[in-house]
Amino acid sequence: MSGYFSMFFEMVIGFVALFLVTKILGKTQISQITPFDFIAALLLGELVGNALFDQNAGIIDILFVITIYAVIMYTSEIISQKYKHTRHMLEGFPSIVIYNGKLIRDTMKKNKLDINQLQHLLRTKDTFSIQEVEFAVLEANGTLSILKKSDYQMPTRKDLKLSATEVDLSTTLINDGEVIMDNLKEKNLSIEWLSEQIKKEGYERIEDVFYAEYIKDKPLFLLPYLNRNHQKWDAD
Incomplete structure (x- = not known):
């Protein structure tokens, strides 16, 4: 049993460490997987896997492997940024x-x-x-x-000689029945305003709404847990 607990603990530590590494390296390193990144990821998985199942390896060994991986990836990114001629070798080219x-x-x-x-x-x-x-x-x-x-090609507003309109990002105000207060404050909206809008659409409580999306000067978009008759959604 102690072996399973040790493996579980090492896995959690490894996951947290990898998560921190991805945050440090940035989002583009996740979305833009190059051949170099692919090979490095396979190598990391092999090393971490061996460290987890090797009885002689502990948390220090796992953290060491992840640290080496982070240093290699970060160094390669610095090199490709500083020396442009290395980008074709490290990142490939279109x-x-x-x-x-x-x-x-x-x-x-x-x-x-x-x-x-x-x-x-x-x-x-x-x-x-x-x-x-x-x-x-x-x-x-x-x-x-x-x-x-x-x-x-799809025609644009410019092609159709239409005047430009303001573009606003949508903001989630309710997610899974819970109000996102930070988003309300960001849009200078109040909980009273939200409750009033929900009641206008026929819902008694905020808890009846699964999802609410706000776009300036447009009606509030709602997806309920229940339909207008307050019956459960039919699975059919």
Whole structure:
């Protein structure tokens, strides 16, 4: 039993340490996984796993492994920022796979990208035909960026000669039946105002509302726990 407790404790410590490392390295290191990051992550997982199941390894060993990983990743980031010529080696570089509507077969072959994989990546961009694409760039992290042909691009307000309108971010005021007071204060709103708005929509209590979203000069968007008849949502 003591072995399980020790493993549990070491796992918690390892998780907390990894969480702190990701916070230090920044969000872009998580969202933009390069080949270097992928290899480093596999290596870290192997080392941490061995440390957890090795009876001779303790918390100090796990923290040492994670610290070395953090130092390597942080150092590589500093190097790539300071010396631009190292970015291609550490981070990779984007490759054009469609140019002026034509497939660049050599680039696809170099990046081990076949037609089926390209079509899958295009569908993730809501594009279901290669004919719609003028340019496509395979990014270093494996995602695809595309520029559609003019005939398939959505018109903007500028294209339609419409006047510009103010854009506001939505703010969550209620989440899972609980009021987010910080967001209320940020928008200079009161709990009394929120209760009044909820009652206007036919709900007696804040607890009846699962989710509430606020956008300036627009009606409050509500998703209830119960419907108007205060019956449970039907699973069917």
